[in-house]
Amino acid sequence: MTDPILRVKNLVVRFGSGRHDTKTVINDVSLDLFPGETLSLVGESGSGKTTIGRAILGLAPVSEGTIEFRGQTISNLPRNQRRRTAKAIQVVFQDPYSSLNPSMTVEDILVEPLKSAGVAGGRQRIRELLDAVGLPADSGARYPKEFSGGQRQRIAIARALALEPSVIICDEPTSALDVTTQARVLTLLRELQERTGVAYLFISHDLGVVNAISDRIAVLYQGQIVELGDAAQVAHHPRHDYTHRLQISAPVADPKIQRERRTERLRLYAQEPAASVTS
Template sequence: MSGQTRAGAATPEPPATELLRVTDLVKHFRAPRAARRRGQAVVHALCAVSFSVGSAETLGIVGESGSGKTTLLRTILGLQQPTSGQVLFLGRDVSQRKGRSDLALQREISVVFQDPYTSLDPRMTVADILAEPAQIHGLAANAQKARTLLDQVRLPATGLRKFPHEFSGGQRQRIAIARALALNPKLIVLDEPVSALDVSVQAEILSLLRELQRERGVSYLFVAHDLAVVAEISQRVGVMYGGQMVELGPTRQVITEARHPYTRELLAAVPVPDPRIERAKPRFLQRRWPTETDNLPPCAHGDLL
């Protein structure tokens, strides 16, 4: 049943060894002025989202723009406080971290951003970029560690003396991944890490991430808008729509037994090379789905099935 117990309500399927647990996460923002004029006070950005990520596991989160993915990531990373709910990492409440505990948690969780052209400081050499995480945390950084990191992302050590603009987009993303590995984190949050890359380069980066996971036992929270990309790397998939996790379960099960209509629409949108098959695919876009700015009852999408 793809991790669902009722229409439109996703129930988390806990992994064997739990690393991250998100429970009933809710985040409200003040509604835009135009919406307030219509009587809507808040925007329901996240509606009782729950899931977990296990050790050495990849959980993929897929959804379109405005589905709540970015708000979810920012809340998990402690960049904003939830309205209610809880984010636990290794049993510690992310929202309560302060001082030394904050730095300790930062060492355990790393981030790879979407755009490799803006996520790396153009004024720093690759050696400086890879040394920066250790320096921030008061740890020793050396050239050998930087060479090892570059080798792990399949880049030559000669790149240490270069600047980001001297690399291609795919190579820059490899450098960003190497930086994320610098402190040996247990969890890496990947925010649309391949969407700015060519398809062939996307495949190379996904292959690299799988290899690194096998070698290092790191967990990934992989967020994207492309279901095909998410399915390629994830053991489990969560589908977000309008601030809700509308479907959650093992990747193969979600793809072959999708229950929520939005998940089925995402699957139908994946292009097929054969034009005859593409033309024969069912089309589900026959109604307007509600958005997070619609004045809906809180988190009520269960009637869409």
Template sequence: MTGTSVLQIDGLAVRYPTRGFRKPPTTVIEDVSFEVGRAETVALVGESGSGKTTIGRAVLGLTPVSGGRVVLDGRDITHLTGRARRLLSSDLQAIFQNPYGSLNPALPVGRTLAEPLLSGSTRSRHEVREHISELLRRVGLPEDAADRYPAQFSGGQRQRVAIARAVARQPKLIICDEPTSALDVTTQAAALELLSELQDTLGCAYLFITHDLAVVKEFAARTLVLQHGRIVEEGRSTDVCDRPQHAYTQRLVAAAPVPDPIAQRNRRDQRLAVEATS
């Protein structure tokens, strides 16, 4: 692994047992390898069922790994469990698709943000309150948001709360699993801008899981395209989006919607041509 990498995935495999006598396990991920550099954004792109979310869950320890290694900042975390896994929270965090589902509706936002700050910390409660106020300011929410509950916020505001919680301990890596797919276009753009600003300020890296190639081109430095649990194309995001080499990537690019109706029609014709030759 290079010294500039915060995450290394080496030969990752995830297989689930199959019901039935002597049936082989179902392979979800097979022989996936890549790195994420410090303060870099790498996107995992693919259709539903391609395995991109499974990779994120494997890094977070939410899915058992069948083979290969997951290395975070030089430490093998492939099979960590229990307290050892919980201690990683200062280096590894996640932002999920549904902000309401990832926040405790029974707790005010201030309590939610306080939990990661108090965990294993010697900060006083006054210092924690000051830090919460700073976090809310940093993600564009008013200070009195600390006393409100998740149901009192819009979807975009709830995602800002989730982002604040993820960056609270200034982790080295954040797994972003479709963090903007539930937001409208304007709110999505604001959330991506916020993530970029936080990356510039804090120096965190993002593993950005999405199906949206339009987002990838503008937000991620590099893109990996997954099909059936394998990487079929990788490279700079502009190259992958503008000059896709693999037929599967070409279909994804051709299927991506664009606002111009003429360009959209050309995309449709391109997609039909690709499908006819594949």
């Protein structure tokens, strides 16, 4: 069996200092991401999913446990050593406008990571990246404000691809987009994965969205993984009560099903949140 490209083992993330002033945000989380796979982390706001992504990127403290990339421990590395893995693990953020410098042209935005990594780029590489994400060749001379939200997210994806990473952390990359644009961006991500073999750690609050792109899904609840399995099984036949809550919260086009889900949501949220796996 193929070894995981990224491995999180018994991860604990705490914020604050002192015995009584710390808050445990992630509690004993373990997961593996395999080459070319999409593993999604799904949970409501505050569940800890973004913190896991930030810990992998070195932007959140690792209080306990380890994070390994290609078999080497990268958690809590000094900054100069962290740069060695920075090229291989990239990120696409939630808001495609605030994550792009509005004073820079698209060409400058795409060249910046190449320059920072000391990688030869040039106009040919910019054209290749724009073509890869379905943007016109003349987009490089324009500014982010001249593009729609979906197009800006394509620019962000192109920037993440610039250094040919092995892993891209997608942190709610479609949540700021309308449903139609969401579908187009998800299709683009799948096509890029098929073409490049990149692995995605896809972070979202929407179980319906992650089911459309994932191979496996991990469900986070209060900083812990409560369910992990094949995407279809988790999305359609959840074993944990919390996953079931996420399932019936996802919008559907059928008004009858939507009414039934609303009734079920009202019934469940009148009860205390369950913390155990149901049969």
